[in-house]
Amino acid sequence: xxxxxxxxxxxxxxxxxxxxxxxxxxxxxxxxxxxxxxxxxxxxxxxxxxxxxxxxxxxxxxxxxxxxxxxxxxxxxxxxxxxxxxxxxxxxxxxxxxxxxxxxxxxxxxxxxxxxxxxxxxxxxxxxxxx
Amino acid sequence: xxxxxxxxxxxxxxxxxxxxxxxxxxxxxxxxxxxxxxxxxxxxxxxxxxxxxxxxxxxxxxxxxxxxxxxxxxxxxxxxxxxxxxxxxxxxxxxxxxxxxxxxxxxxxxxxxxxxxxxxxxxxxxxxxxxxxxxxxxxxxxxxxxxxxxxxxxxxxxxxxxxxxxxxxxxxxxxxxxxxxxxxxxxxxxxxxxxxxxxxxxxxxxxxxxxxxxxxxxxxxxxxxxxxxxxxxxxxxxxxxxxxxxxxxxxxxxxxxxxxxxxxxxxxxxxxxxxxxxxxxxxxxxxxxxxxxxxxxxxxxxxxxxxxxxxxxxxxxxxxxxxxxxxxxxxxxxxxxxxxxxxxxxxxxxxxxxxxxxxxxxxxxxxxxxxxxxxxxxxxxxxxxxxxxxxxxxxxxxxxxxxxxxxxxxxxxxxxxxxxxxxxxxxxxxxxxxxxxxxxxxxxxxxxxxxxxxxxxxxxxxxxxxxxxxxxxxxxxxxxxxxxxxxxxxxxxxxxxxxxxxxxxxxxxxxxxxxxxxxxxxxxxxxxxxxxxxxxxxxxxxxxxxxxxxxxxxxxxxxxxxxxxxxxxxxxxxxxxxxxxxxxxxxxxxxxxxxxxxxxxxxxxxxxxxxxxxxxxxxxxxxxxxxxxxxxx
Numbered sequence: 001x002x003x004x005x006x007x008x009x010x011x012x013x014x015x016x017x018x019x020x021x022x023x024x025x026x027x028x029x030x031x032x033x034x035x036x037x038x039x040x041x042x043x044x045x046x047x048x049x050x051x052x053x054x055x056x057x058x059x060x061x062x063x064x065x066x067x068x069x070x071x072x073x074x075x076x077x078x079x080x081x082x083x084x085x086x087x088x089x090x091x092x093x094x095x096x097x098x099x100x101x102x103x104x105x106x107x108x109x110x111x112x113x114x115x116x117x118x119x120x121x122x123x124x125x126x127x128x129x130x131x
Numbered sequence: 132x133x134x135x136x137x138x139x140x141x142x143x144x145x146x147x148x149x150x151x152x153x154x155x156x157x158x159x160x161x162x163x164x165x166x167x168x169x170x171x172x173x174x175x176x177x178x179x180x181x182x183x184x185x186x187x188x189x190x191x192x193x194x195x196x197x198x199x200x201x202x203x204x205x206x207x208x209x210x211x212x213x214x215x216x217x218x219x220x221x222x223x224x225x226x227x228x229x230x231x232x233x234x235x236x237x238x239x240x241x242x243x244x245x246x247x248x249x250x251x252x253x254x255x256x257x258x259x260x261x262x263x264x265x266x267x268x269x270x271x272x273x274x275x276x277x278x279x280x281x282x283x284x285x286x287x288x289x290x291x292x293x294x295x296x297x298x299x300x301x302x303x304x305x306x307x308x309x310x311x312x313x314x315x316x317x318x319x320x321x322x323x324x325x326x327x328x329x330x331x332x333x334x335x336x337x338x339x340x341x342x343x344x345x346x347x348x349x350x351x352x353x354x355x356x357x358x359x360x361x362x363x364x365x366x367x368x369x370x371x372x373x374x375x376x377x378x379x380x381x382x383x384x385x386x387x388x389x390x391x392x393x394x395x396x397x398x399x400x401x402x403x404x405x406x407x408x409x410x411x412x413x414x415x416x417x418x419x420x421x422x423x424x425x426x427x428x429x430x431x432x433x434x435x436x437x438x439x440x441x442x443x444x445x446x447x448x449x450x451x452x453x454x455x456x457x458x459x460x461x462x463x464x465x466x467x468x469x470x471x472x473x474x475x476x477x478x479x480x481x482x483x484x485x486x487x488x489x490x491x492x493x494x495x496x497x498x499x500x501x502x503x504x505x506x507x508x509x510x511x512x513x514x515x516x517x518x519x520x521x522x523x524x525x526x527x528x529x530x531x532x533x534x535x536x537x538x539x540x541x542x543x544x545x546x547x548x549x550x551x552x553x554x555x556x557x558x559x560x561x562x563x564x565x566x567x568x569x570x571x572x573x574x575x576x577x578x579x580x581x582x583x584x585x586x587x588x589x590x591x592x593x594x595x596x597x598x599x600x601x602x603x604x605x606x607x608x609x610x611x612x613x614x615x616x617x618x619x620x621x622x623x624x625x626x627x628x629x630x631x632x633x634x635x636x637x638x639x640x641x642x643x644x645x646x647x648x649x650x651x652x653x654x655x656x657x658x659x660x661x662x663x664x665x666x667x668x669x670x671x672x673x674x675x676x677x678x679x680x681x682x683x684x685x686x687x688x689x690x691x692x693x694x695x696x697x698x699x700x701x702x703x704x705x706x707x708x709x710x711x712x713x714x715x716x717x718x719x720x721x722x723x724x725x726x727x728x729x730x731x732x733x734x735x736x737x738x739x740x741x742x743x744x745x746x747x748x749x750x751x752x753x754x755x756x757x758x759x760x761x762x763x764x
Contacts, residue, residue, distance in 0.1 A: 019316070027318030033325075036316045041336075059346060063392070066339035070385035073309070073378060074438035080308035081441055087286045089308070091315025 005050075012047040013106035015039050016099025023091065036095070044098055045071035047105035075101065179232065183243050186229030187250060193222035194254055203262050203639060208518040210635030211258070212628060219258075223624045226251060230360060231617045234595070237352035244356035245338070252334040252363055255627060256371075259635075260327040265645060265669065267327050268638045269719065271373040272669035275322045278310045280676050289483045297675045302484040305442030306375035326373035333371045334363065337381050343388045345588055348551035351412035351597065357616070358591035364623040365533045365583055365590075367526065367630035368576045376577075379439045379446035384584065386435050387453060390468065391553060393428045395419045399462040403550050410547035411597035416462065429471055436472055440479040444487070447476040449561055449581050456560035463553055495567065519726040522633025529626045530579060536590035536619065543608070544592045551588065558585025594619055637667065637723045644717050644756035645669045651715055651752060651759040652678070659711040662702060662762075664735065668719040681705075684720075684729050684738075691730055698738050699745035706762060714742060717757030 019039035025032035045068035051060045079097045083089040197218035206214055226247065233243035259267045266272045277300040281287070289302040300307060310322050319325070338359060345355040371377045400416040402408045409415070420428070440447045451472055457463040480488040514523045541548050541555075548555060561581040564574060594616045596609050648670045652661060657677050664684040666672065672680070683702060684691055694701045706712045721735040730738070742748045742760055752759040 023316055023318065028324060029318075033317040033319070036313070040313065040316070059343070062339065062343055062346065063388075066343040066388060067385055069336045070340065070382050070435060074382060074434045076312065077305040077309040077378075077438045077442060078434060080312040081287075081305050084281065084285070084287050084304065084308050084311075089285055089311065091312065094312035095316055 008050065009047075009106045012043065012050065013103045015043045015047075016095065016102040019043070020092070020095045020099055023095065039095075039102075040072065040076050040098065042068050042072055043102045044075045044105065045069060045073075047102045048110065050106075050110050179236065180240075183229055183233045183236075186225040186232070187247065190222045190224075190226035190229065190254070191250065193218055193225070197222060198258060198261060201258065201262055203259075203635075204641065206636045206639060208516045208636065209521070209633065210518050210638075211632040212518065212521075212635075215258075215628075215632075220628075223254065224621075226254060227617065227620050227624060230356075231620065234353045234356060234616075237356055241352040241356065244352070244360075245342075248338060248356060248359045248363065249335060251360060252338070253331060255363065255631070256330040256334055257328075259639075260331060263327060263639060265640055265642050266323050268369075268372050269640070269667040269669055269671065269723075271326050271329070272323070273666070273672050274307070274373055274375075275326060276670070276672040276675055277307045278314060278322050279673070281307055282311050282314065284676070290486060292486075293676055296487070297672065299444075299484075299487045302487055303375065303442055303444055305438055306378050309378075322373065329373040329377060330371040333377045333381060334366075337384060340381060340384045340388055341584060344384065344391060344554070344584060346414065347388070347391045347417060348414055348554055348588070349412050349547070349592075350414045351595065353598075354412055354588075354591055354595045357595045358588040360620065361533070361536075361590050361623065362583060362587035364620075364627045365529060365587055366580070367529060367627055368580045369631065370576065370580055375443040376446060379443040380580065382435050382439050382442075383446050383450055383453075383581075386432050386439075386450060387557060387584075389428060389432050390454070390457065390463065390465075392417050393420055394425055394457075394463055394465050394468065396462060396464060397421070399460075399464075401461070408546065409550055410544060412592075412595075413547050413550040416550065425465060425468070429468055433471070433475070436475050437479075440476050441483065444484070444491075445577060447472070447479075449564070449577070451476065452560045452564065453557045453581075456556040457553055459556060460553055514726060515728045515732070516726050518633045518636065521629050525626055525629035525633065529623070529630050532619075532623065532626065533583075533586050533590050536593045537586045540589040540591075540593035543596075544589075547592055547597075548589070554585045554588060558582040634726055637719065637726055640669045640717075640719045641756055643754055644719060647752055647754055647757060647759065648715055648717065649673060651713055655713050656711050659713055660706060662706075662712055662714045664716060664720040664738065665723050665729070667723040668717050671715075679710075684724050688729065688731075691734070695730070695734055695737060695741075698741050699747055702742075703747060703762065703764065706764070708764060712762035713751075714748060714760040714762065715757065716742070716760075720757075 016039055019036045022032050022035040046064070048071055049064040049067055051064050076094075076098060079101070080089065080094055083093055083097065197216045200216040201211065201219070202214050203211060230244060230247040230251070233240070233247055237244050266275065277297070280297075281301075281304065287301045287304055287308075289298060289304075291298050291301070313325075314320075314322055317324070341359050341362060342355055345358050349355060370380065395417050397419040399419065403416050406415070436447075436450070439450060451469065454465075454469045454472055458466060458469060514520050559582065561578045564578055594612050596605065596612050598609075648668065652670060652673045655661065655674075655678060658679065660679045660681060661671075662681050662683060663671060664682065666680065666682040666685070671682075683694065702712075702714070716735075716739050724730045724735055725732070739758065743750060743758065747763055748760040749763060750758055751761050
C-alpha cells in the first residue's frame, strides 16, 4: 500500500464521522447537507471498491467510479430500513451506522470486484477457425 | 483517460503492459496529464479544442441567460414548450455542435464528451428544479408524504391496511427510509426541499454506469458517448423523478454492468476470441471467471439485489427477466445468479411484501395475456388538449426514431451486434412483460425504459461507424453518417422537449393552491374522508395514515359521464353516514383530468358548479385555484 493509498483510505475512514460532525451546522445549510450528501452517495461504496494497490486491470478505475454510488445507495437504504425495522431509526443512528461501516471497509483491503478477473483462468487454447 | 486503461489483449487473460509509447506520452502531455502545468496546457490547445471549449461556454451562457425568461407561472396547454424562450432552445445548437466536434477526439480526450453529456443532462432536466417554487409532479409529492409518514411513526407497518393501498410503501420501504435518513441528516423539514433535483442527480449517477456497460462492448469512445447522449435525450419517460423506481433503475444497471463484465464463462467466447471476427469498434469479450470468482461477485452484488427488492416491486422482476435472457447465451449462462436473485425476491415478496404480492398474483389471472390492455398508457381516457396530444405524438415519434436507428445498426453493424448480443437480449427482455400486467397503465413506459440502454447503444452504433473501415461502401457510409449524426442529435433534442415538457401544466402547482390543500387536509378530523377528482395534486396524500381517500374520477369514462349527471347525489350515496367528508377540487386536478381525457370538455367546471350549488355541500374555503367543500348528509 503506497503512502497515497494510505492517505486516501484514511480520508475515507473519517469521511463518515466528518459528515456526522457536519450535522452540528445549522439545519439545511450547505455546510451541513453537502458533506452529508457526498458521504451517503459515495462514502461506503468508495471505501469498499477503492482499487487495490498495484497493477490494475483495464477499466478498474472506471468500474470503481461507476459502482461507488449504486453500492453506497444500496448500503444506505439497507441500513435505514434495518433501523426502521428494529425501531431504532434517527438521523444520528443512520449516519453513525454508515460511518462505522465505512471506517471498517476502509481498513480492509477492498472488495475483489475490480480485480475479480486478476489471475482469471486461462482461456481455452483451442485453435480458432478464421473466416 | 484511455491511455491509462490498456486494452485487453484478445485471446489472453494477461494484463497488457501499462507503459505507453512515445507518441502516446506526447499526447498525454497535451491531453491533460496533471504533471503538465495548466498554463502550458492552455497555451498548447489546438483550434479544435478551443472550439470545443468555446461552444460549451456559449451554450452555457445562452442557457443561463434564457432561463429566467421562462414564464412558468402562466403555463397553458403546451406546458413549458411555449414558455421557454427562443434563446433557451437555441442554446442546444452550440451544445450539440460542440458535442459532435468533441466526439472526433473522444478516443484521446474522452472527458470532453463526458462534460458535454453532463451539460446536456443539466440543460434538459434542471430547468424545473431551478425555476419552480413548488414541488414538481404530484407523484413526487406523494412520495414526500410517504417519507413524512415514516418519520412520524419511526417504524414500519407493512401489514396494516391503509386507504388507497398506501401500505405498499411500508412493504417496499428502501427508498423512503433512505430519504428519511437524508431528511434528518440534512436538517430539512421534508424531502420537498430537494426532491425537484432527483432527475439531475439520478441522471449524473447513471452516466458512469452506462459508460461501464457500453465499454464492455466497444472500445470506441465516440460510440460510448454518442450512446450516452442518445440515452439522455430518449429518456423522456419521466421515471427519473423522486421515486423508488428512479433509484432502483440505477441499481439495476449497476448489477447488469457487474454481470456483463464479471460473469463470462470460461471457453464461451468461441469465435469472438479472434479480433478478426469482431467489428473494428467492438471490445474483446471480458476475461472469463472461475465459479469461485463468480460466487464472490454474487456475494458482492447481493446488497444491490436486496436493495432493489426492498425498494421497488417491478424492478426485481425486470432484473430476473434480464438474467433469464442472459442465460440464453452460452457466454452468460449463470443459473446460480438467477436462482439467488429469484430467492431474494421471493423472500421479500412472501414476507414484507406479502399483502400486495398476493393481490398482484391474483390480479394476474385477469391481466395475463391481455396484450392490448396491458400496453395502453395511462388511465382509461384519451389524451386531450393540444399540449398532451403533442406530447403523446412526440413520444411515439421518439420511440420510433430510436427503434429505427437501433434497427439500422442491427443490419449495418452485424459483427458488433454479435459481440454485443447480451446487451441486445437484455434490452429486448422486458418486451414480453406486456403479456403479464399493465402495471397501472405504466407498463408501456417501463418496458421502454428498461430497453433503452441497449436501444441507445445500437442507435449510436448506426450513427457512429467504425473508423477503421476502408471499403468503398464503408467510406460512403461514413460520409452519410457525418451528416446524419448531427441531424439525428438535433432531431432528438427537438423531440425531447414536447415528450418531456408537453404536460407540464399538470406538473406545476402554484404554492397558493397547495397551501389551501394543506390547510384543508391538516384541519380534517381523524378518519375523515377526503374526496377529490384525482389524487394527482400535491399534498393529496398528506396524513394518509389517518384519513380515507376517494379519487372519484379515476375510473372508466362512461362511469364519469354517469357521475356528472348528478355528482352531489352520486358521491353522497357512497359516503357512509356519520363520516366527515371533505371535497377538494383544484386547478391541478382540472388540468390532469382534462389532459388524461377522464372527463369531457368542461366536465370539471360542471362538476364543481353542481357541487357548489348543492345544499349538501358547504364551501369552507376557496381561492383562485380551487375550492374546499364539506359534505352534510
